[in-house]
Amino acid sequence: MLDPTALYRLRDGAYATDLIIAAVCDDLFAWLARHGPVPAAGLREAMGWAERPADVLLTLCAAHGLVDRFVEADDLVSVSDLARWHLTHETSFDLRPYFGSLAERPAVAEFAEVLRTDRPAAWASAAGERDWSGRLDDPRFAQRITAAMDARGAFLAPSVARALHDLPIERLLDVGGSSGIYAMALLEDRPAATATVVERPPVDEAARTLLAERGAGGRIDVVTANMFADPWPPGCDVHLLSQVLHDWDLARVERLVQRSFDALAPGGRLVDVDAHVDGRRTGPRPVAEYSALLMHSTPGKCWSVTELADVARRAGFAGVEVRDCAADRSALVFTKPA
Numbered sequence: 001m002l003d004p005t006a007l008y009r010l011r012d013g014a015y016a017t018d019l020i021i022a023a024v025c026d027d028l029f030a031w032l033a034r035h036g037p038v039p040a041a042g043l044r045e046a047m048g049w050a051e052r053p054a055d056v057l058l059t060l061c062a063a064h065g066l067v068d069r070f071v072e073a074d075d076l077v078s079v080s081d082l083a084r085w086h087l088t089h090e091t092s093f094d095l096r097p098y099f100g101s102l103a104e105r106p107a108v109a110e111f112a113e114v115l116r117t118d119r120p121a122a123w124a125s126a127a128g129e130r131d132w133s134g135r136l137d138d139p140r141f142a143q144r145i146t147a148a149m150d151a152r153g154a155f156l157a158p159s160v161a162r163a164l165h166d167l168p169i170e171r172l173l174d175v176g177g178s179s180g181i182y183a184m185a186l187l188e189d190r191p192a193a194t195a196t197v198v199e200r201p202p203v204d205e206a207a208r209t210l211l212a213e214r215g216a217g218g219r220i221d222v223v224t225a226n227m228f229a230d231p232w233p234p235g236c237d238v239h240l241l242s243q244v245l246h247d248w249d250l251a252r253v254e255r256l257v258q259r260s261f262d263a264l265a266p267g268g269r270l271v272d273v274d275a276h277v278d279g280r281r282t283g284p285r286p287v288a289e290y291s292a293l294l295m296h297s298t299p300g301k302c303w304s305v306t307e308l309a310d311v312a313r314r315a316g317f318a319g320v321e322v323r324d325c326a327a328d329r330s331a332l333v334f335t336k337p338a
């Protein structure tokens with residue numbers, strides 16, 4: 001098979017340039033040239049930006065070499081030579097008018113508002129539609145999103161299974177498991193294992209139908225539940241949160257991780273599969289670009305390995321193991337002490 005990573009990057013990076021244009025329109029780089037190096041908190045205050053979208057923007061700018069960022073030193077940010085030369089008034093090679101000529105793109109205005117309010121814009125910039133999660137109540141939208149997740153998983157799920165090939169699994173809980181494609185891949189080489197997919201309506205029904213069509217209905221059942229409010233099925237030794245945490249803000253990420261810890265058997269593992277920003281929050285570039293898309297239209301972002309390790313430690317998990325998967329995704333394995 002040909003590696004489709006470049007195609008994942010094209011799709012996941014669809015919003016990144018609009019976010020950079022929004023930053024140029026707010027004259028971020030000229031401000032930084034005058035005032036930097038400055039802690040990110042001071043920058044946010046001066047620009048009137050909320051923490052989450054500003055963090056995503058700074059990761060994106062760092063990944064593109066437009067700012068230097070030191071999270072370990074008070075999250076100090078300064079303009080890079082590239083941005084100083086070409087995105088400020090300081091030289092005659094100022095490209096701000098060139099970027100500014102695209103300022104009327106709808107997503108640029110949407111990003112300006114998200115930066116200011118921290119409220120997500122509509123999924124895919126659809127007119128009049130704001131809340132991504134609320135739209136999942138609509139069976140047609142849920143069907144489209146489930147088909148999208150399933151298509152993404154065809155290449156990704158086997159890579160997750162390969163990355164976790166040595167992980168003992170008897171009973172898997174795939175929370176927010178969509179079509180169940182990751183549960184199927186993880187059970188493939190574990191004939192004695194079984195799995196439960198937790199899903200909300202109407203995705204639950206789509207998952208049941210797909211799993212039955214694929215002949216997996218006997219080993220994988222689907223429980224209809226709200227992962228934030230309903231009890232998680234007990235007795236599972238591995239919990240999978242695949243590309244779920246990136247949809248949610250810190251409070252809800254903490255809630256999901258804590259619920260996992262509380263429901264897992266001692267010695268059990270939580271596996272978070274996602275595109276993860278690095279600990280310094282300066283890349284990798286494809287993940288920084290994907291994070292812009294998620295920040296645009298969900299309350300989430302691509303969380304950094306360090307941020308999630310901190311959340312997991314506070315919940316009671318011991319350590320974190322990082323395993324690379326495909327298409328810029330990785331699996332973080334957290335263990336509940338025995």
Ligand SMILES: C[S@@+](CC[C@H](N)C(=O)[O-])C[C@H]1O[C@@H](n2cnc3c(N)ncnc32)[C@H](O)[C@@H]1O
Pocket residue numbers: 133136149150152153175176177178179182198199200203225226227228241242243244247
């Ligand atoms: C981004 S998708 C990820 C799907 C799949 N795990 C994957 O890796 O492709 C997030 C999933 O979480 C599910 N979800 C959202 N809110 C939920 C809730 N409150 N309870 C259960 N599932 C939920 C959605 O239906 C969706 O299938």
